Structures are given as C-alpha cells and as structure tokens.
Amino acid sequence: MTEAPQKYVGGGVPRKEDPALVTGRANWTDNIKLPGMLHATLLRSPYAHARITSIDTSAAKEQPGVVAVYTGDDLAPEYDANPLANPAAVTGYNVSFEDRAKSGETATESSNGDAVDEKTRSFVAWIVSEDLKIPNHWPVARDEVNFAGDIVAVVVATDRYTAQDALEFIDVEYEPMDVVTDLEAAVADGSALVHEEFGTNEAYTWNLDTGDIDEAFANAAHTVKERYIQQRLIPNAIETRGIVANPDPMNGGFTLYTSTQVPHILKAVLSAYCGIPEQRLRIVAPDVGGGFGSKLNAYSEEVLGLVIARKLGVPIKWIEDRSENYLATIHGRGQVQDIEVAADAEGRIQGMRVKLLADLGAYLHLNTPGIPLLGAFMYPGVYTFPAYSFECTGVFTNKTPTDAYRGAGRPEAAYAVERIMDGLAREMGLDPAEVRRRNFYEPFDEPVDTPAGIQYDSGNYQDVLEKVIDLAKYDDLRAEQQRRREAGDPVQLGIGFSTYTEICGLAPSQVLSALGAGGAGWEMAKVQMLASGKVEVVTGTTPHGQGHVTSWSQIAADALGVTPEDVEVLHGDTAVAPYGRDTYGSRSLPVGGVAVHLAAQKVVDKAKKIAAHMLEAAEGDIEFEGGRFSVAGSPDQNVTMAKVAGAAYLADNLPEGMEPVLSEEFFFDPPNFTFPFGAHICVTEVDTETGFVKIRDYFGVDDCGPIINPTIVDGQLHGGIAQGVAQALYEEAVYDDEGNLTTGSMVDYLIPGAPELPNYTLERTVTPSPSNALGVKGVGEAGTIGAPPAVINSVVDALSPYGITHVDMPASPWKVWQAIQDSQGRD
Numbered sequence: 001m002t003e004a005p006q007k008y009v010g011g012g013v014p015r016k017e018d019p020a021l022v023t024g025r026a027n028w029t030d031n032i033k034l035p036g037m038l039h040a041t042l043l044r045s046p047y048a049h050a051r052i053t054s055i056d057t058s059a060a061k062e063q064p065g066v067v068a069v070y071t072g073d074d075l076a077p078e079y080d081a082n083p084l085a086n087p088a089a090v091t092g093y094n095v096s097f098e099d100r101a102k103s104g105e106t107a108t109e110s111s112n113g114d115a116v117d118e119k120t121r122s123f124v125a126w127i128v129s130e131d132l133k134i135p136n137h138w139p140v141a142r143d144e145v146n147f148a149g150d151i152v153a154v155v156v157a158t159d160r161y162t163a164q165d166a167l168e169f170i171d172v173e174y175e176p177m178d179v180v181t182d183l184e185a186a187v188a189d190g191s192a193l194v195h196e197e198f199g200t201n202e203a204y205t206w207n208l209d210t211g212d213i214d215e216a217f218a219n220a221a222h223t224v225k226e227r228y229i230q231q232r233l234i235p236n237a238i239e240t241r242g243i244v245a246n247p248d249p250m251n252g253g254f255t256l257y258t259s260t261q262v263p264h265i266l267k268a269v270l271s272a273y274c275g276i277p278e279q280r281l282r283i284v285a286p287d288v289g290g291g292f293g294s295k296l297n298a299y300s301e302e303v304l305g306l307v308i309a310r311k312l313g314v315p316i317k318w319i320e321d322r323s324e325n326y327l328a329t330i331h332g333r334g335q336v337q338d339i340e341v342a343a344d345a346e347g348r349i350q351g352m353r354v355k356l357l358a359d360l361g362a363y364l365h366l367n368t369p370g371i372p373l374l375g376a377f378m379y380p381g382v383y384t385f386p387a388y389s390f391e392c393t394g395v396f397t398n399k400t401p402t403d404a405y406r407g408a409g410r411p412e413a414a415y416a417v418e419r420i421m422d423g424l425a426r427e428m429g430l431d432p433a434e435v436r437r438r439n440f441y442e443p444f445d446e447p448v449d450t451p452a453g454i455q456y457d458s459g460n461y462q463d464v465l466e467k468v469i470d471l472a473k474y475d476d477l478r479a480e481q482q483r484r485r486e487a488g489d490p491v492q493l494g495i496g497f498s499t500y501t502e503i504c505g506l507a508p509s510q511v512l513s514a515l516g517a518g519g520a521g522w523e524m525a526k527v528q529m530l531a532s533g534k535v536e537v538v539t540g541t542t543p544h545g546q547g548h549v550t551s552w553s554q555i556a557a558d559a560l561g562v563t564p565e566d567v568e569v570l571h572g573d574t575a576v577a578p579y580g581r582d583t584y585g586s587r588s589l590p591v592g593g594v595a596v597h598l599a600a601q602k603v604v605d606k607a608k609k610i611a612a613h614m615l616e617a618a619e620g621d622i623e624f625e626g627g628r629f630s631v632a633g634s635p636d637q638n639v640t641m642a643k644v645a646g647a648a649y650l651a652d653n654l655p656e657g658m659e660p661v662l663s664e665e666f667f668f669d670p671p672n673f674t675f676p677f678g679a680h681i682c683v684t685e686v687d688t689e690t691g692f693v694k695i696r697d698y699f700g701v702d703d704c705g706p707i708i709n710p711t712i713v714d715g716q717l718h719g720g721i722a723q724g725v726a727q728a729l730y731e732e733a734v735y736d737d738e739g740n741l742t743t744g745s746m747v748d749y750l751i752p753g754a755p756e757l758p759n760y761t762l763e764r765t766v767t768p769s770p771s772n773a774l775g776v777k778g779v780g781e782a783g784t785i786g787a788p789p790a791v792i793n794s795v796v797d798a799l800s801p802y803g804i805t806h807v808d809m810p811a812s813p814w815k816v817w818q819a820i821q822d823s824q825g826r827d
C-alpha cells in the first residue's frame with residue numbers, strides 16, 4: 001500500500017471512471033448477451049386517447065422467429081392488480097396516499113424536530129389526507145389507451161429485427177376518443193376527460209398557506225403579477241433505457257439488468273409489482289449513460305421483462321430506441337405558473353401568491369404528483385417575507401406522463417421568483433441587483449425558518465451576488481448596454497441575474513415520509529480494509545455520470561490514509577449492496593458520500609484499538625496520521641494502517657473479544673436537506689432584426705459547501721447550466737391537438753450543442769452545511785435551477801427599450817422577433 005500523507009478531498013483527482021468510458025470499455029445494458037436470450041419489442045398506440053375494440057395477434061405469431069405475442073389481457077394475471085398505479089410505491093411497501101388517507105395517518109415529527117416546523121406539519125398532514133386520484137395503469141393497456149406511446153402489445157422473438165418487423169402484423173382496432181392536451185382547457189367546464197371515471201381531469205389540489213396573505217396584498221405599496229409557462233421538456237440521456245431480465249433456475253429468482261438510477265428502489269417496487277420475493281430479485285445497474293431523473297422510475301418495460309422471462313424461462317432483452325424514448329420515457333416540467341408579489345415602499349416583499357397548473361400527463365408515475373411539491377417549498381427562494389400562499393392543481397392530459405427531470409420542481413420555482421424579482425425591480429425603477437439585496441436573508445450558518453415552513457441550513461447570498469457582480473464587471477456591462485442603446489445598435493446587450501437556492505440532498509426519512517414520498521431517506525456505505533491494506537467501499541448510491549467512484553475514493557482515502565488508487569468503489573448491484581437509496585435529488589454526496597466518511601471513521605476507530613494493542617499503548621495515546629498509527633510523544637513506535645488491516649484479518653492477536661477484520665457500515669440519515677445557492681449573470685446579445693439570441697458570457701458564483709472534487713463540480717455545473725440554457729432558449733416538447741408529439745425526434749427537438757453554449761466563468765464560495773460531518777451540499781442540479789431565469793432575464797433586459805416585459809421559454813428567434821413586432825417600438 002502506498003503511504004499517503006497528502007489529502008485528496010478538494011484536489012483535482014482525475015475521474016477514475018473516464019478511461020473505460022473513453023476507450024469503449026464501459027458495460028452498457030445493450031452489451032449484455034446471455035445464452036438463449038430472446039428480444040422483446042413493443043407495439044405502441046398511435047392514438048392519444050382511444051378505446052381498444054379488438055386486437056388480433058395471430059398473424060404476428062406466425063412470423064418466423066416469433067416466439068410469443070402478448071396483449072394486456074394475456075399478461076394481466078402475471079402481475080399485481082393495477083401494478084403501476086401507485087405513486088407512493090416508491091416505498092416498496094405499497095403504502096399509497098390513499099391508504100394513508102384511509103388510515104387517517106398524519107405527518108410525524110421530523111427526525112431533528114426542527115427541519116419541518118408546525119406550519120409544514122399541518123400542510124403535510126393535509127396533503128396525505130387529501131384525495132389523490134390514481135388512475136389504472138397497466139404495463140400493457142387493456143381497454144383504453146391514454147397517450148400516444150401507451151403499450152398495446154409485446155412481441156418476443158429470436159432477434160430484435162424479427163421482433164420489430166412482427167409488430168406490423170398485429171391488427172388493432174381503436175375507437176378514437178376526445179383528446180385533452182391543453183392544461184387550461186383540461187380544467188375548464190365540459191372538457192373531455194382523460195379518465196372518465198373521475199369526472200374531472202384534476203388529480204389533486206395542494207395548498208400551503210403561511211402568514212396573512214390578504215393583509216400583505218392589502219397593505220402593499222407595490223404589487224406585481226405575472227404568468228409564466230414552463231414548457232414540457234424531454235430528458236435526453238446519451239443511453240436510452242433498456243433491460244435484460246434473466247431467470248435464475250437455481251433459486252427461482254431473477255436478475256434484472258436495467259439502465260436505471262434506482263436499482264434499490266426498483267428491487268422493492270418490482271418485487272411487489274411482479275410478486276417476486278424481494279430476496280430473490282437482484283437488480284443490476286451496469287454502466288448507465290445518464291438519466292437526469294428520467295431513470296428514477298419503475299417502468300412498464302421493467303415489469304414486462306420480468307414477467308415474460310418468468311413465463312418463458314429464458315432471458316428477455318428490450319432496448320429502447322430513440323423515438324420510443326421520446327414517447328415513453330417520462331417528460332419533465334409542463335406548468336402554467338401564476339405568481340404575484342406584494343412589496344412595501346422600499347421594495348421589501350411582504351407576501352407571495354403562487355398558483356400552478358401542473359401537467360401530469362396520462363398516468364401517475366413513481367413521483368409524478370410530488371414533483372411540483374418540491375417546488376412548493378422553494379418559490380420564496382433566497383428571500384424572506386411574512387406571508388406565502390401556494391396552490392397547485394395536478395392535471396391529467398393525454399400526453400406522456402411527467403415526472404422528475406433535473407431539478408424537478410425547483411427550476412420552475414427559481415424561474416418564477418427570479419423573473420418576478422426583475423418585475424418588481426422594473427415596477428420600482430430599481431436595479432435588479434438592488435431589489436434582491438433588499439430581500440435577502442442576513443448571512444446565516446445555522447438553520448433559518450423560511451416562508452414555506454422549512455429551514456434552510458446555511459447561506460450567504462450577499463457574498464455570491466457581490467462576487468458575481470465583480471466577476472462580470474457589471475458596471476462596464478451596463479455602460480456598454482447604454483452605448484448600444486444610444487447608438488441604436490440592432491444587436492442589443494442584455495444582462496440577466498439569477499440568485500437561487502434549492503432544496504437537495506434528499507434525505508431525512510421522517511420528513512420524506514411525512515411528505516408522502518416514502519421515507520427511507522438514509523444512505524448506506526460499507527468500508528472494508530482487505531488483508532492487503534487495499535480498500536473496498538460499497539455504496540448504496542447509483543452513479544450514472546456523477547463520478548462517485550472518484551469522489552468516494554477521495555473521501556475514503558483521506559479518512560483511511562491511503563490513496564484513491566487503493567480504493568475500489570462497488571455500486572449499482574443489489575447483490576453487492578443489498579441496502580441503498582440510489583441517486584437523485586443531488587443527494588449522493590450529502591447523504592451517501594457522508595456515509596462513506598462516517599463508515600471509514602468507524603474503521604479508523606476500530607483500527608486504533610488494534611494498533612494500541614499491537615504497540616502495547618493506551619488507546620487514548622494513539623494518534624493517526626498519513627496512514628500510520630503512532631504513540632503520542634514516541635513517533636518511532638508506529639504501525640501502518642495496512643499492517644493493522646492485516647492483523648485484523650489474521651485475527652491471531654486481537655484485543656480480547658474483538659471481532660476479526662476491518663469492515664464497517666454506516667447508515668446515515670441526516671437531520672435536514674441541504675440548500676446550495678449561487679448568483680448567476682447571463683450576458684446576451686439579442687439581434688433585434690432576426691430575434692436571434694446569442695449568449696455572449698455566462699458568470700456564476702456557486703456555493704455547495706466544501707468541494708470534494710473541483711473538476712467534477714465544474715462538470716456538474718457546466719452540464720447543469722447547459723440544460724438550463726436549453727430550456728430557456730431551445731427545447732420544447734410540442735403536441736398537436738390530437739395528442740401527437742410533433743417533436744418526436746432529435747431533428748425536431750432542439751438540443752443545444754457546444755456551438756450554442758458559451759464559455760462559463762465560474763467561481764465559488766464555501767458555506768458549510770451544519771447538517772453533515774463534511775459540511776457538503778449537493779450540486780448535481782444547481783446549474784439547471786439557476787440558469788433559466790438568468791437567461792430570460794437577460795433577453796428581456798435587452799428588449800426592455802421596446803417595452804417588452806416577458807418572453808416565454810424557449811425564447812426562440814421567432815418568439816423574440818414576434819415580441820418586437822408586437823411592441824410599440826423602441827422608447
């Protein structure tokens with residue numbers, strides 16, 4: 001073992017994952033080929049809403065190479081009734097919102113007693129007792145299809161091409177039904193209904209009220225009211241979804257290889273859905289080529305793989321193609337946001353009202369109803385004020401279901417509050433930076449109460465704002481803007497701010513449980529010193545691009561006094577890590593990475609006892625540094641961690657009663673979420689003749705506490721900001737009135753590439769979180785949350801001489817040009 005005096009946390013350790021990824025040696029699900037494996041393809045509904053009047057599969061069954069063709073009715077006996085209908089099944093224990101309501105269960109105390117205060121407790125109690133409408137959702141539709149892409153039949157054949165061709169031979173008769181795509185139309189009287197049995201398209205309405213909102217508006221010196229649209233977005237992971245389901249004849253169980261972010265959640269959920277005892281179901285997430293939230297789910301195809309493998313007794317493979325991916329993997333966002341703020345004469349906010357319509361699509365996926373709820377807590381953003389009123393109505397439409405997409409609820413919230421702060425600045429004739437300063441919390445390093453009834457852990461919003469102003473040379477930019485305005489330059493300069501915070505590090509079990517999100521927010525790590533002194537870390541997180549192997553190696557290396565190369569990180573296989581809560585909500589570092597640190601500390605504590613025994617010294621006199629235990633005052637008396645690991649393994653000279661080997665687990669369940677924050681400035685050049693927006697510069701000062709790996713953090717921010725820019729300027733899932741996805745391919749759905757994106761100029765501040773031993777906060781979604789309002793504020797700022805106060809996302813050249821045409825011309 002190499003001795004390691006240096007510290008690795010905070011250093012630019014190259015990603016251990018990269019060599020395999022860049023030399024084609026990664027192990028994707030589609031690389032898996034098992035003996036006897038058959039291939040499944042899926043017939044999907046071309047209609048957004050229709051009754052299935054008949055299905056004839058006989059011709060398809062006769063095609064050479066076709067082994068089986070199944071309809072919804074054929075497979076219904078194979079799974080638990082209505083298997084995908086239960087959103088709270090994320091618990092794996094089938095506790096639905098409905099069950100809770102029936103049992104009269106209400107919210108419980110949070111684990112730290114503080115993170116959720118009384119206001120939130122009553123809000124939460126209200127939510128879980130409220131009626132959530134849960135539609136039937138069969139893996140293969142039975143009587144009715146509810147969106148274009150709903151699965152209607154499955155073909156299993158000896159190879160993929162045969163299976164694909166055989167789909168053409170399935171004869172389905174549909175009786176088209178009225179289609180609902182528009183959110184406001186869906187809640188209007190007399191609308192067609194997605195699920196007629198409910199008599200409404202409203203799945204639920206949630207409210208959160210704190211303070212006296214009417215008084216705040218009655219006494220306001222200034223009020224601003226705006227409507228914003230969050231367009232639908234399609235997550236674009238490099239790797240589409242895919243599965244291989246393998247029956248294990250030895251124990252009657254199954255291994256499911258699947259491109260997922262959540263093997264542990266899947267194990268619990270699929271075991272319940274498919275009636276496979278949990279201990280006989282192994283889920284393996286091989287290398288996963290991104291997810292961005294879209295692989296945080298239990299999908300029909302995963303259920304189908306298992307039940308068909310069980311029926312046929314052979315491995316079943318299904319790999320999603322890109323068109324299917326656009327139709328059948330969840331979408332994100334899709335909201336109409338009405339927001340209103342009341343401020344006093346100095347521009348200090350006194351109250352905020354938010355009213356949302358949230359597009360759920362046709363069914364409830366695992367987290368669908370909860371996504372806007374994460375946002376509910378974050379509309380107040382980095383501003384403190386006395387009264388807040390939030391209402392969200394979840395609406396069914398005949399479209400692909402929505403669910404978590406990078407940021408999930410928080411980009412929507414940050415966008416609305418940051419856009420309306422600019423509205424308030426405009427109303428009052430203040431600089432957008434100044435209106436923000438007047439409403440920030442004072443810097444804090446212990447939790448503060450927020451208007452939404454949660455507690456932010458720590459923050460210093462002034463610092464990031466002033467730093468980004470310096471970084472961008474704000475005064476120079478305003479001077480340039482003025483020059484261009486005065487010169488009548490057709491290309492106008494826009495300067496847009498965003499000062500954001502977000503809730504991440506999804507964790508405290510009792511809080512998640514109280515929110516109806518299934519509890520179990522802990523994360524597990526096991527740290528084992530092998531006989532040679534090398535280290536294995538088993539983690540319950542499931543990286544799919546975030547570099548946990550590198551980060552966790554750094555954390556373990558520092559704690560144990562070894563090098564990152566001495567550490568192997570094992571993940572993504574429930575047989576290796578039976579416990580885990582996976583990767584989403586930027587939770588992996590603040591929960592899972594901290595668990596690695598704490599498990600390693602347990603190893604050191606035990607090793608110290610063994611070292612004391614070996615050195616014949618008192619445990620209290622033993623010091624540990626640089627991988628070496630020594631006796632205080634007698635540095636020559638020492639023993640390396642590797643030697644202690646070897647002694648622990650041999651177990652022939654251990655302290656009385658001590659168990660052999662150095663292997664320790666830690667289940668970390670933090671007391672609160674973490675709340676990273678930052679300030680961004682986007683500088684745009686807007687061509688007023690063509691409407692084309694160019695991002696000239698992008699500055700950010702972000703704070704996610706102490707940094708484990710600066711390269712990874714920069715990468716997360718770059719990718720996150722790129723996705724934020726994508727929402728602001730380029731991407732939109734568009735449906736026609738009949739519910740056809742008209743942006744069903746990468747030709748029509750505009751994903752920005754490197755040429756569309758600016759160079760980012762990023763700096764950091766470090767405000768540790770009091771919620772965990774490393775002080776760390778998540779960063780995986782921060783950029784996606786901070787960027788959209790900075791970009792749109794910038795575009796609107798450029799166009800302000802035209803009296804333009806808003807341009808909806810994506811601010812395409814056409815929309816910008818149209819806004820200019822519709823304006824009264826320049827001042």
Ligand code: MCN
Nearest residue numbers: 290291292545546551585586587588589708709778779780
């Ligand atoms: N990190 C760090 N120091 C900090 C904070 C984070 O070094 N103070 C490092 C961590 O050690 C880890 C990485 O940054 O290596 C991300 O950590 P974290 O913020 O905890 O986020 P998660 O690992 O839980 O990742 C989830 C997050 C989410 S929710 C989405 S969506 C997303 C994202 O990560 N999807 C991604 N980033 C992605 N990156 C890639 N390449 N692909 C995706 O699908």
